[in-house]
Amino acid sequence: MNDLNACEEKQRYRWGGIAALLLAIGYLATIPLFAWVGAPPVTGEAWFRYVPGKTTAWWVILWLMVVTDLLYLPVAWALWTALRKAGRNLMLATVACLHLFVVLDLAVTWTHHAALLALFQNYSHAVDEAHRLAYLAAAEYAASIYATPLLTFYIIAIPSLGVLLASIVMIKARFGKASAWTGVIAGVFGLLSLTGFFPLVMANALGVTLWFFLVGARLLRLGKAIAAD
Numbered sequence: 759m760n761d762l763n764a765c766e767e768k769q770r771y772r773w774g775g776i777a778a779l780l781l782a783i784g785y786l787a788t789i790p791l792f793a794w795v796g797a798p799p800v801t802g803e804a805w806f807r808y809v810p811g812k813t814t815a816w817w818v819i820l821w822l823m824v825v826t827d828l829l830y831l832p833v834a835w836a837l838w839t840a841l842r843k844a845g846r847n848l849m850l851a852t853v854a855c856l857h858l859f860v861v862l863d864l865a866v867t868w869t870h871h872a873a874l875l876a877l878f879q880n881y882s883h884a885v886d887e888a889h890r891l892a893y894l895a896a897a898e899y900a901a902s903i904y905a906t907p908l909l910t911f912y913i914i915a916i917p918s919l920g921v922l923l924a925s926i927v928m929i930k931a932r933f934g935k936a937s938a939w940t941g942v943i944a945g946v947f948g949l950l951s952l953t954g955f956f957p958l959v960m961a962n963a964l965g966v967t968l969w970f971f972l973v974g975a976r977l978l979r980l981g982k983a984i985a986a987d
Contacts, residue, residue, distance in 0.1 A: 764984055767839055771981035774836020777829040778974030784826040785967045791819050800905040802874075802897025809878050820871050827860045827868075830917075833970070836977050837924050844931035848923045855920030862912040866903065873900045910952055914962060918948020921966060937972035944969050 795812045799805050809816065834856040842849045874897055881893040903909055922945025928938035944965025951959045 768981045768984040770832075770836050770839050771977045771984065774832045774839075775974045775977030775979075775981060777832040777836075778970045778977060781826050781829040781833065782967050782970035782974065784822050784829070785963070785970070788819055788822050791815050791822075795819070798901075798904055800901060802877075802894055802899070802901045805874055805897055805901045806878055806881060806894065809875070813875055813878065816871065816875055820868055820875070824864065824868055827863050830856050830860050833973065833977075834920075837973070840977065840980060841924065841927045841931050841933065845927035848927050852920045852924040852927070855916050855923065859913070859917040859920065862916065867909065867913055870900045870903045907952070907954070910954070910959075914948050914951045914959065918945045918951070918962060918966070921945045921948070921969060925969075934972065934976045937969060937976055940965060940972055941969045 795815050796808075799808050834853045838849050838853050877893050877897045877900065881890055881897070884890045884893060921941045925938045925941025925945060928934065928941065944962055947958050947962040947965055951962050
């Protein structure tokens with residue numbers, strides 16, 4: 759039974775570590791894409807003027823973000839395995855935050871992006887004004903997600919809280935000073951991003967990306983340590 763548990767724990771660390779590294783790489787891959795497409799507008803009409811020539815880049819961004827969202831799941835459970843003894847309640851809250859972020863980001867953020875891209879394609883091929891107006895009206899609703907502070911809360915504050923809580927436990931568990939303090943700083947920046955101050959948003963994004971690199975490396979080392987035993 760102990761051998762079975764050790765094997766399962768090793769696999770969880772291994773897959774969690776790989777997922778964390780891939781997640782960080784995925785975030786880095788989107789940086790030049792986001793820099794090229796620029797900030798999306800907050801109305802459907804403006805979106806239809808903004809997106810021509812950028813649809814391929816946006817589809818790439820969308821699928822990269824969907825994949826990275828799913829990669830949060832093995833990372834969350836690997837961290838739970840590694841840190842639950844040092845702070846069970848905080849790690850339960852961490853897992854809840856990260857899972858809630860995945861659900862909200864997939865259901866709200868990227869579903870709306872996909873809808874806007876599909877609506878623009880239909881709008882471009884519409885043969886009469888009535889259909890174009892219908893697609894434009896639908897796009898106004900889909901684009902309204904950009905104008906609400908709830909989006910910042912969903913996609914930045916909630917996962918940042920999860921990162922912050924996990925990092926606090928890391929300090930107690932001596933999981934690794936670099937990953938722990940990087941997570942604390944990035945998590946605080948994420949919560950402060952609710953103010954809408956753009957440098958805080960960027961600091962959080964870069965900090966979380968670095969945190970995933972450090973966490974991934976640490977989890978892989980834990981997996982190797984179990985294999986050596």
